[in-house]
Amino acid sequence: MRNRLVLGFIVITFLIAPSVFAQNSTAGTDARLAKLEAATADAKSSADNAWMLTSSALVLMMTGPGLALFYGGLVRKKNVLGTMVQSFAMMAVITILWGIVSFSLAFGSGNGFIGGLHNLFLHGVGVQPDADYAATIPLQTFMVYQLMFAIITPALITGAFAERMKFSAMLLFMILWSLIVYSPMAHMVWGKGGLLNASLGGRFPCLDFAGGTVVHVTSGVSALVCALYLGKRVGYPKEAMTPHSVVLSFVGACLLWVGWFGFNAGSALAAGSLATSAFVATHFGAAAAVLGWSGAEWLRNGKPSALGAISGAVAGLVAITPAAGFVGPMPAMVIGLVAGAFCFFMVATVKARFGYDDSLDAFGVHGTGGTLGALLTGVFAASAINPIFKDAQGNTLPSGLIDGHPGQLLNQAIGVIIAWVLAIVGTLVILKIVDATIGLRVTEDEEVQGLDLTQHGEEGYSWEVTA
Amino acid sequence: MIKIEAIIQTSKLEAVKDALHEIGVEGMTVLEVRGHGRQKGHTEFYRGREYTVDLIPKIKLETVLPDTMVEKAVQAIVTAARTGKIGDGKIFLSKVDEAIRIRNDERGEGAL
Numbered sequence: 192m193r194n195r196l197v198l199g200f201i202v203i204t205f206l207i208a209p210s211v212f213a214q215n216s217t218a219g220t221d222a223r224l225a226k227l228e229a230a231t232a233d234a235k236s237s238a239d240n241a242w243m244l245t246s247s248a249l250v251l252m253m254t255g256p257g258l259a260l261f262y263g264g265l266v267r268k269k270n271v272l273g274t275m276v277q278s279f280a281m282m283a284v285i286t287i288l289w290g291i292v293s294f295s296l297a298f299g300s301g302n303g304f305i306g307g308l309h310n311l312f313l314h315g316v317g318v319q320p321d322a323d324y325a326a327t328i329p330l331q332t333f334m335v336y337q338l339m340f341a342i343i344t345p346a347l348i349t350g351a352f353a354e355r356m357k358f359s360a361m362l363l364f365m366i367l368w369s370l371i372v373y374s375p376m377a378h379m380v381w382g383k384g385g386l387l388n389a390s391l392g393g394r395f396p397c398l399d400f401a402g403g404t405v406v407h408v409t410s411g412v413s414a415l416v417c418a419l420y421l422g423k424r425v426g427y428p429k430e431a432m433t434p435h436s437v438v439l440s441f442v443g444a445c446l447l448w449v450g451w452f453g454f455n456a457g458s459a460l461a462a463g464s465l466a467t468s469a470f471v472a473t474h475f476g477a478a479a480a481v482l483g484w485s486g487a488e489w490l491r492n493g494k495p496s497a498l499g500a501i502s503g504a505v506a507g508l509v510a511i512t513p514a515a516g517f518v519g520p521m522p523a524m525v526i527g528l529v530a531g532a533f534c535f536f537m538v539a540t541v542k543a544r545f546g547y548d549d550s551l552d553a554f555g556v557h558g559t560g561g562t563l564g565a566l567l568t569g570v571f572a573a574s575a576i577n578p579i580f581k582d583a584q585g586n587t588l589p590s591g592l593i594d595g596h597p598g599q600l601l602n603q604a605i606g607v608i609i610a611w612v613l614a615i616v617g618t619l620v621i622l623k624i625v626d627a628t629i630g631l632r633v634t635e636d637e638e639v640q641g642l643d644l645t646q647h648g649e650e651g652y653s654w655e656v657t658a
Numbered sequence: 659m660i661k662i663e664a665i666i667q668t669s670k671l672e673a674v675k676d677a678l679h680e681i682g683v684e685g686m687t688v689l690e691v692r693g694h695g696r697q698k699g700h701t702e703f704y705r706g707r708e709y710t711v712d713l714i715p716k717i718k719l720e721t722v723l724p725d726t727m728v729e730k731a732v733q734a735i736v737t738a739a740r741t742g743k744i745g746d747g748k749i750f751l752s753k754v755d756e757a758i759r760i761r762n763d764e765r766g767e768g769a770l
Contacts, residue, residue: 430672639669648703654692654713 249453269641403513411558480507483531
């Protein structure tokens with residue numbers, strides 16, 4: 192009955208309306224649909240862009256003040272400014288370098304190992320998205336987001352040679368390191384055509400959501416090489432070199448935790464549910480690692496220290512970084528718990544056994560935590576969280592070992608090995624160059640007096656007779 | 659009883675402490691101080707303005723010893739703290755009339 196009524200209505204409409212009018216109406220609907228689609232795409236793009244700009248700012252906050260405070264508190268007070276300014280210098284120097292050349296080396300199209308020179312001076316990096324990286328945000332947003340990673344990565348290394356490296360040597364070292372180690376590694380794992388790129392069909396697809404290999408393994412392993420090459424601080428380990436302010440480190444670590452949401456959830460490169468998943472995994476991983484480190488410390492030393500708790504959080508955040516967008520909250524907890532206890536063991540037992548002076552444990556936390564996290568990503572990655580592997584028909588394939596893809600462990604191991612080798616060889620070469628040109632270490636007198644006075648002519652805490 | 663007050667380079671504290679422990683000195687008080695003798699200070703810059711800082715951080719180590727130990731202790735400090743450059747510091751000796759242990763009122767050298 193109803194159908195017949197509708198039919199009758201349509202027939203009458205067609206009889207009354209001229210055919211020209213009907214054609215106009217279809218064209219009008221198409222135009223409105225197109226407008227609606229454009230508006231929808233624009234709304235999604237705006238939402239994604241808002242999150243990615245926020246994430247970029249959060250990741251910058253991890254370097255300064257986060258890492259600067261964390262490391263600054265751990266050194267003796269005569270070196271507090273010298274240490275903080277090393278992180279801050281990265282915010283300036285790497286930014287310029289990124290604009291001129293290293294963004295192109297990392298993310299320009301190139302071969303399997305390094306990007307080309309098409310994007311020198313940010314040529315071609317504008318508001319148009321690059322669909323290979325992130326289809327809904329301007330390429331410029333992607334560029335500045337990745338810049339924040341390029342800034343914090345070398346800053347992490349400064350923990351290994353703290354309190355003894357010349358400022359000038361540190362600058363040259365970091366510029367070369369960014370070009371020789373960071374850009375190639377970022378290109379291999381995340382860049383177009385990269386050998387290890389999992390989402391753009393690399394030869395050995397290594398799952399690294401937010402930089403377990405690119406950021407933490409490279410910086411942590413390079414840190415160990417630096418600590419070994421530069422040698423110990425004067426008086427280490429006989430003299431007590433205790434942190435001058437665990438309070439500063441505490442604030443820094445908390446800022447790192449918050450900033451890490453930009454680091455990991457931002458690596459979804461969009462504001463959708465994958466960002467939520469990475470955010471949640473990150474938080475649960477960090478929390479479990481606090482328990483892992485503090486529990487191990489409590490058992491071994493009889494007391495859970497504040498410095499232990501915050502170090503555990505950082506270790507967990509490091510380890511969950513490669514896995515963040517591939518695992519659910521429960522595997523994230525396992526990864527965090529294991530990383531917390533493992534990094535405590537590395538820092539408290541292994542470092543003492545071998546006697547190297549990785550002053551602020553850049554290797555113990557980032558090198559080992561990053562390696563552990565990258566390998567565990569191959570165990571726990573689940574296609575239900577992130578369907579990254581697909582066959583030719585577009586069907587989802589399993590991601591990690593538990594998912595039914597044991598071969599992924601091998602891919603993860605290849606990524607880790609390449610990161611280790613690149614970091615060791617690259618860092619050694621750079622250290623030789625800097626050593627031969629401007630020299631790496633301050634003189635013994637300068638080291639005793641402290642970096643603040645000898646390198647910068649200032650003191651972190653002023654002393655007034657009349658105060 | 660003699661009080662030894664040694665003003666030394668901050669970097670030499672560990673060495674001096676160890677040297678004193680080695681000859682059997684059991685107690686000491688250490689203060690972080692600022693001062694200067696003939697040593698010139700250093701300059702600092704804050705936003706382009708130059709400041710001369712002539713009071714330099716030093717360590718002052720105090721210990722009160724029986725007369726018989728004093729010369730050995732002085733030698734230990736001098737050997738451990740000397741770099742040969744201006745700024746190595748000074749040692750002052752002074753007589754102490756009495757020492758009292760607060761815990762049990764013990765007096766004299768036994769209280770040291």
